[in-house]
Amino acid sequence: MPPIHDSQRVAVLADSQNLYHTAHSLYSRNIDYTALLDGATLDRELVRAIAYVIRADSPAEEDFFDALRDIGFETKIKEIKTFGDGTKKADWDVGIVLDAITLAEHVDAIVLASGDGDFSRLCSHVRHQGTRVEVMSFGESTADELIDAADSFVDMSEDREQFLL
Structure with a gap:
């Protein structure tokens, strides 16, 4: 496992839907994205921060998107799809995977803010390529295989007052 040091270049990829639903279902609170970004970078050089x-x-989602940009996140926005049977779907899994693989060649560490176990294979791949992978999420809802596939895991539940509004 490559160690953390302050000269590392870092990319932060925030799966906002995953974080939002987890924070609301567990704590009925919102994510503090400023604290998330600070906790992810740890005084290292931030190359890119993307919120999906x-x-x-x-109501107020455009204000939220603007706030993310003010904090320093690039926002990638996807429209929600409604199917004929009334079900709705929208996720960024493929986009996050593609961005992580592309960015891994340009950074020393990728911080993935998500608890989605679907990203465990991504973590293994990126680590195999020589890039450190760190996961930040809420322990109660983070897939064990994701934690196991990362170099490190920050359980945001252990410091709710830092990471939640």
Whole structure:
């Protein structure tokens, strides 16, 4: 496992839907994205921070997107899809994977803010390529295989007052 040091270049990829739903279901609170970014970079050089968000035409979501940009996140926005049977779907899994693989060649560490176990194979791949992978999420809802596949795991539940508004 490559160690953390302050000269590392870091990319932060935040799966905003995963974080939002987890924070609300566990604590009925919102994520503090400033604290998330600070906790992810640990005084290392931030190369890129991307928040993957869904536009669902809910009140104040544009304000949220603007706030993310003000904090320092690039926002990638996907429209929610409604199918004929009324079900809705929107996720960024493929986009996050593609960005992580592309960015891994340009950074020393990737911080993935998500608890989604679907990303465990991504972590293994990126680590095999020589890039450190760190996961930040809430322990109660983070897949064990994701934790196992990362170089390190920050359980945001252990410091709720830092990471939640």
